[in-house]
Structures are given as C-alpha cells and as structure tokens.
Amino acid sequence: MTVQERPGAAYQPTPPPAWRPRTDPAPLLPDAEPYRVLGTDAVAGADPQLLLRLYAELVRGRRYNAQATALTKQGRLAVYPSTTGQEACEIAAALVLEEQDWLFPSYRDTLAAVARGLDPVEALTLLRGDWHTGYDPREHRIAPLCTPLATQLPHAVGLAHAARIKGDDVVALAMVGDGGTSEGDFHEALNFAAVWQAPVVFLVQNNGFAISVPLAKQTAAPSLAHKAVGYGMPGRLVDGNDAVAVHEVLSEAVARARRGGGPTLVEAITYRIDAHTNADDATRYRGDSEVEAWREHDPIMLLERDLTARGLLDEDTAQAAKDAAEAMAARLRERMNADPVLDPMDLFTHVYAEQTSQLREQAEQLRAELEAEGGDAAQGAHGAEDEAR
Amino acid sequence: MSTATARQTKPATMAQALQRAMRDAMAEDPTVHVMGEDVGTLGGVFRVTDGLAKEFGEERCTDTPLAEAGILGTAVGMAMYGLRPVVEMQFDAFAYPAFEQLISHVARMRNRTRGAMPMPITVRVPYGGGIGGVEHHSDSSEAYYMATPGLHVVTPATVEDAYGLLRAAIASDDPVVFLEPKRLYWSKADWSPEAPAAVEPIGRAVVRRPGRSATLITYGPSTPVCMEAADAAQAEGWDLEVVDLRSLVPFDDETVCASVRRTGRAVVVHESGGFAGPGAEIAARVSERCFHHLEAPVLRVAGFDIPYPPPMLERHHLPGVDRILDAVARLQWEAES
Numbered sequence: 001m002t003v004q005e006r007p008g009a010a011y012q013p014t015p016p017p018a019w020r021p022r023t024d025p026a027p028l029l030p031d032a033e034p035y036r037v038l039g040t041d042a043v044a045g046a047d048p049q050l051l052l053r054l055y056a057e058l059v060r061g062r063r064y065n066a067q068a069t070a071l072t073k074q075g076r077l078a079v080y081p082s083t084t085g086q087e088a089c090e091i092a093a094a095l096v097l098e099e100q101d102w103l104f105p106s107y108r109d110t111l112a113a114v115a116r117g118l119d120p121v122e123a124l125t126l127l128r129g130d131w132h133t134g135y136d137p138r139e140h141r142i143a144p145l146c147t148p149l150a151t152q153l154p155h156a157v158g159l160a161h162a163a164r165i166k167g168d169d170v171v172a173l174a175m176v177g178d179g180g181t182s183e184g185d186f187h188e189a190l191n192f193a194a195v196w197q198a199p200v201v202f203l204v205q206n207n208g209f210a211i212s213v214p215l216a217k218q219t220a221a222p223s224l225a226h227k228a229v230g231y232g233m234p235g236r237l238v239d240g241n242d243a244v245a246v247h248e249v250l251s252e253a254v255a256r257a258r259r260g261g262g263p264t265l266v267e268a269i270t271y272r273i274d275a276h277t278n279a280d281d282a283t284r285y286r287g288d289s290e291v292e293a294w295r296e297h298d299p300i301m302l303l304e305r306d307l308t309a310r311g312l313l314d315e316d317t318a319q320a321a322k323d324a325a326e327a328m329a330a331r332l333r334e335r336m337n338a339d340p341v342l343d344p345m346d347l348f349t350h351v352y353a354e355q356t357s358q359l360r361e362q363a364e365q366l367r368a369e370l371e372a373e374g375g376d377a378a379q380g381a382h383g384a385e386d387e388a389r
Numbered sequence: 390m391s392t393a394t395a396r397q398t399k400p401a402t403m404a405q406a407l408q409r410a411m412r413d414a415m416a417e418d419p420t421v422h423v424m425g426e427d428v429g430t431l432g433g434v435f436r437v438t439d440g441l442a443k444e445f446g447e448e449r450c451t452d453t454p455l456a457e458a459g460i461l462g463t464a465v466g467m468a469m470y471g472l473r474p475v476v477e478m479q480f481d482a483f484a485y486p487a488f489e490q491l492i493s494h495v496a497r498m499r500n501r502t503r504g505a506m507p508m509p510i511t512v513r514v515p516y517g518g519g520i521g522g523v524e525h526h527s528d529s530s531e532a533y534y535m536a537t538p539g540l541h542v543v544t545p546a547t548v549e550d551a552y553g554l555l556r557a558a559i560a561s562d563d564p565v566v567f568l569e570p571k572r573l574y575w576s577k578a579d580w581s582p583e584a585p586a587a588v589e590p591i592g593r594a595v596v597r598r599p600g601r602s603a604t605l606i607t608y609g610p611s612t613p614v615c616m617e618a619a620d621a622a623q624a625e626g627w628d629l630e631v632v633d634l635r636s637l638v639p640f641d642d643e644t645v646c647a648s649v650r651r652t653g654r655a656v657v658v659h660e661s662g663g664f665a666g667p668g669a670e671i672a673a674r675v676s677e678r679c680f681h682h683l684e685a686p687v688l689r690v691a692g693f694d695i696p697y698p699p700p701m702l703e704r705h706h707l708p709g710v711d712r713i714l715d716a717v718a719r720l721q722w723e724a725e726s
C-alpha cells in the first residue's frame with residue numbers, strides 16, 4: 001500500500017525543521033587522481049635547495065632502513081618495521097614542521113623522527129628493547145613512537161588544541177597507516193579535530209597492507225582521503241612516492257592549520273617494499289610482480305631522474321649524499337653494537353611521581369635479589385645479558 | 390571545624406562539594422580544564438559541573454563530542470602540552486570505550502618516557518548502583534582500574550572527602566581515576582564551602598568509627614552502609630570499627646593492618662563483585678600481614694558475580710546491613726569449631 005492509498009492521504013509530512021547542510025562538501029573532496037609534481041613543469045617552481053635536501057634525506061633514510069633491518073639480523077634490534085619505499089612520506093613529514101611544531105609518529109615512523117633531528121640511537125630504544133621511549137618528547141617535540149594503532153591521533157588533536165588555547169603557534173602532524181584508519185580512535189580524533197578546528201594535520205601513509213590485509217579488505221571508501229568529507233575537513237590525495245608533491249601538500253595543510261583554517265586529512269599513496277617487519281613473510285600475501293611494479297615507482301629514483309634531467313643533480317652531489325648516508329650507517333652500527341647500560345631498579349622509578357609503599361617493598365625485594373646475584377644493580381643487568389649470549 | 394565564626398556551615402551535598410572542588414581548582418590554576426559530554430551548558434547530568442562553563446568559559450569547561458576515547462585521548466595530548474584536564478565519563482560503563490587510552494597511554498606515559506611526560510589527568514567516573522539506573526549505569530569497575538599500574542584510584546564517602554580528595558586528585562602529577570559514588574551525590578553534611586577542610590593526601594585510609602570487636606574495611610558507597618551496620622551490631626554486643634579506604638591505589642596497608650591487629654577480625658565490604666574483586670586483594674594483604682593477629686578468616690561481603698542487575702532487582706545484589714551482620718556473625722567461627 002503506497003502513501004497515497006492510505007486513508008487520510010491528504011496529510012503532507014513536512015521536512016524535519018532543523019535540517020540544513022552544515023557545509024558544502026565539494027571543496028572538501030579530494031581530487032580524483034593523486035597529486036604529482038615530479039615529471040611535470042610544476043617542479044620548476046620548487047626551491048632547488050629544498051629539492052636537493054629532500055634528495056639527500058631520502059638517500060639517508062633508505063640507508064637508515066637498510067641498516068636498521070641489518071641490525072635485526074644481528075640481534076641488535078628486537079624488531080624493525082621498515083619504511084623502505086615510503087621514505088618520501090617520512091622525510092616530508094619531518095621537513096614541513098617548524099621547530100615548535102609536534103610530530104606524532106606511529107611505530108613505523110622511526111625514520112620521520114630521525115629526519116626531524118632525533119638521535120638515531122635514541123629513536124631505536126623502543127625497538128632495541130632497553131626502554132619504551134629513549135628520548136624526552138618535549139625536548140624534541142616528537143611524541144613517543146606509538147604502538148597501538150591510531151591512539152596517538154587524539155593526542156595530536158589534544159596537544160594542538162591546548163597549544164591554541166595557550167595562544168602558541170604550534171601545529172601537530174600525526175601519522176597513521178591505512179590499517180589504522182579502521183580504528184575507532186581515527187574516527188574520534190578526526191571528529192574532535194574538525195569540531196574544535198584544531199591545528200592538526202593527519203597523514204595517512206597508505207602502503208597497501210595492514211600487515212597482510214590489503215586495502216580492499218580494510219575499507220569500502222572511494223579513497224581514505226574521502227573520509228575527510230564526513231568530518232567536515234578537506235581530504236587531499238597525493239602520490240606518496242613523489243617527495244616534492246608530498247612536501248607541497250603537507251606544507252599547504254600545515255600552513256592552513258597554522259593560520260587557523262583547521263585540520264586536513266592527507267592520504268599518501270605509497271608502498272611498503274619490505275615486509276611488515278623482519279618477522280613477517282610478505283610472500284604469503286602479495287606477488288613479486290606487484291612489488292616490482294612499485295620498485296619502478298621508487299621515491300628516490302623518481303626524484304633522482306627528475307633532478308638529473310633538470311641539471312640540478314650531478315654525479316658528485318649524488319655521491320656526496322650516498323657517502324653521508326654511509327657514514328651515518330657506520331656510526332649507527334658502531335653505537336648500536338655497544339651494550340646499553342641498564343639499571344633494573346629503574347623498573348620502579350617512573351611508575352608514579354612518588355613511589356607507593358607497595359612499590360617500595362617490591363623495589364627492596366629486587367635489590368635483595370640483585371645483591372644475592374652479586375654486584376650492584378647495573379652489573380646485574382650485564383650479567384643477565386652475558387648469560388643470554 | 391576549628392573556628393565556628395570563620396566557617397559558616399550549612400547542609401551541602403556531595404555533588405556540591407565536588408563542584409566546589411573543581412571551581413576552586415580552576416580559579417587557582419588556569420591550566421585546569423574540565424571536559425566531557427554535557428559538562429558545559431547542562432552542568433552535567435548530575436549537575437556536578439553546574440556553573441563552571443558560565444564562570445570560566447566554554448574553553449575551560451568544554452562540552453565535547455560524545456566519544457569517551459576521544460575525550461580521554463585528547464586529554465592526553467592536552468596534558469602533554471602542560472594542561473591539567475579533568476574529564477568526566479558520565480556513567481561507569483560509559484568509560485569502557487576509553488579503556489585503551491586509559492591503560493595504554495594515561496597510565497603508562499610517565500613510565501614510558503622515564504618521567505619526562507607525566508599525565509596529570511583526573512578521570513571522574515560516577516560509579517555504583519542504588520539509584521535505579523538501567524543497564525550500563527550502575528557498574529563498579531574499580532578492580533579494572535586497580536589492576537592497572539600507573540593509576541591512582543580514589544573514592545570519597547563523605548562530603549568533606551569529596552572536596553578534599555578531588556582537590557588532591559586535580560593537584561596530583563599522576564593520573565587519578567576518581568570514582569564518585571553516585572548514590573551519595575545527594576548525601577548531605579554540615580559543611581563550609583567558604584573555608585573547606587584541608588586537602589587530604591591521596592593514599593590515606595581513615596577510621597570512621599572506632600571499635601574493638603572486628604574491622605569493617607570498606608570505601609565509597611558501602612561506607613554509610615557499614616556505619617549503619619556497626620550501629621545495628623551494637624545491639625548484639627559487637628563493637629565494630631569501620632575503616633574507609635578512600636584510596637584503593639595506593640593502598641594504605643598501615644591504617645588497615647593496624648586496625649585489624651587491634652580487632653583481630655575483618656570483613657571487607659564493597660558493591661563490586663567478589664571474585665577477583667577489590668576485596669580479594671584486600672583480604673589477601675590483610676591475611677599476609679596480620680595472620681597471627683587474626684581470630685577468624687578475613688571475610689568478604691560483595692556484590693554477586695553477575696552483570697549488574699536491572700534496577701528492580703538491584704536491592705538483592707547490593708550488600709546491605711543484614712548481609713554485613715551475617716558476616717560479622719560468621720566471624721565467631723573459631724568459638725563454634
């Protein structure tokens with residue numbers, strides 16, 4: 001029975017009184033194609049100094065990924081989630097921020113933290129296993145590398161919101177992977193950011209897989225950048241292997257946030273060339289041909305070819321970048337080969353501002369155990385390591 | 390009350406004392422921010438934040454989107470930047486979506502960063518039953534919080550403590566889960582909001598009623614029930630001591646054990662389920678520390694180990710005076726055996 005056929009069909013329901021579109025969705029929509037710069041005339045407008053810096057940092061980043069992966073094989077790192085193939089995103093994220101800005105990395109984004117200036121050894125503390133965060137986040141304006149997925153995103157929103165309340169010129173850039181966009185915290189962070197118009201930029205590195213699960217099984221959205229529209233913020237789609245394009249898009253988003261324009265969601269299309277971590281077998285979920293296709297779209301190669309064609313990069317400059325990267329790797333290797341000095345009594349030091357009587361009792365128990373083992377606390381730690389070897 | 394002239398006392402409710410504590414903290418410290426669902430214009434569904442948005446502006450007392458993980462997650466970022474967020478979870482069971490933020494970040498951030506990044510966040514959780522709430526409005530989740538290292542867990546039982554403990558929680562450089570016994574929101578005491586009692590340090594239990602025959606160890610909403618039980622027990626010749634823990638973490642072993650050593654008998658009373666509940670920990674601690682002083686096993690009077698019942702049945706679930714007196718009677722087991 002249709003509405004017309006019902007008795008009393010003269011009744012005409014009115015539309016809900018309060019409804020009106022809150023904002024025009026059209027300007028928020030991402031472009032159909034990921035934004036690209038390399039190989040187009042747009043590169044000519046870029047600052048040559050910036051281009052060469054991006055190049056040197058990409059080369060250094062690639063070498064860092066290789067060195068860290070090698071350290072896992074030597075047992076010097078418990079685990080390393082590589083960003084080989086994703087260096088353009090990592091480097092751009094670090095370089096677009098001013099000193100007072102904050103970076104909120106995920107567990108995969110060690111490289112972004114290092115590119116922002118963090119000591120490479122301090123950045124690897126979590127992955128080596130001597131402590132959870134090896135640096136003072138406030139000193140570097142880099143939040144702890146976050147292991148749970150997307151939970152650092154609301155932190156970025158809160159920090160950006162607090163900075164704006166205090167009247168400080170601070171932008172927060174928060175990094176997350178494609179898998180992380182399925183988490184509830186991703187949703188809540190974007191919603192809070194848009195409602196509060198917080199000066200925050202969300203960078204999704206869509207590298208194709210959440211461990212083994214491909215994007216098609218992760219989301220039915222047209223793109224991850226499209227999700228922005230639902231929150232009332234602009235979504236931007238960029239070729240994540242085009243370092244210049246990522247830098248440009250993130251710079252615009254950061255500038256927008258800085259001038260009070262609110263948050264932006266940037267999706268960078270990239271690819272994880274290595275497995276999820278050294279403990280993962282990527283051949284179980286993806287084929288060689290796919291990986292090879294992405295190797296042909298390598299971020300360093302793309303930049304190198306473009307800069308060489310434009311006469312901005314010669315062999316000497318390229319070699320200098322490689323030498324600098326090699327020297328960084330050698331220093332990192334050497335420093336990571338030294339055993340960290342650990343004090344087991346630190347287990348109780350930073351649980352509360354003031355130790356509870358319960359923890360004091362347990363600390364005494366451990367102290368007695370260490371004394372029974374012989375020697376002071378720090379020696380006790382080395383003793384345990386010697387035994388393990 | 391030292392000087393009656395300086396302190397004009399009049400009946401005040403626990404909700405008013407809590408509101409006053411936030412107001413005073415906000416007035417003294419511009420970094421204190423109150424946030425949560427409905428805390429602004431409405432003043433909270435229990436009116437505990439009434440007037441704060443009007444007095445301090447919506448930026449200091451913020452109506453957030455309805456999202457507990459987002460409320461606590463953004464509070465983490467605010468604390469990272471030097472603010473002191475006081476967040477409200479509205480009802481006990483509404484806090485569960487925020488558990489990952491609480492456990493993975495709020496509780497661990499100080500430890501994770503070797504003390505570089507403390508989390509001075511107060512998480513206000515109205516908890517417990519007895520108000521006729523429907524499902525998800527009456528849970529007692531303190532055992533979850535107690536089992537999480539890095540959190541302080543505090544719950545007041547009196548109007549004075551509501552003020553003092555909340556001031557202490559907000560001033561604390563560590564995160565505090567502040568459990569508000571919602572059925573005591575409207576409990577009253579003669580109290581002077583103009584010159585409130587001194588701020589209690591977190592971690593100290595108090596003897597609410599001295600006694601010689603046995604100790605009732607309790608906290609929050611069960612405290613008045615235990616006081617009533619102690620009065621009733623007098624008729625049967627039992628002189629009960631009532632210890633109000635006030636702070637579940639840190640736990641005041643000293644006050645509790647001193648009391649049990651005096652009385653030789655103990656009953657732990659709480660609304661939350663008994664199995665792996667707070668009483669399990671407390672009974673174990675007391676047994677370990679006071680074994681030679683005990684005349685009887687430490688007993689527990691707790692809620693049943695069931696999902697919180699519908700309101701028409703909750704009176705059968707909540708530990709009442711009779712159930713406490715039955716336990717006290719069982720403390721004579723040695724004489725019988």
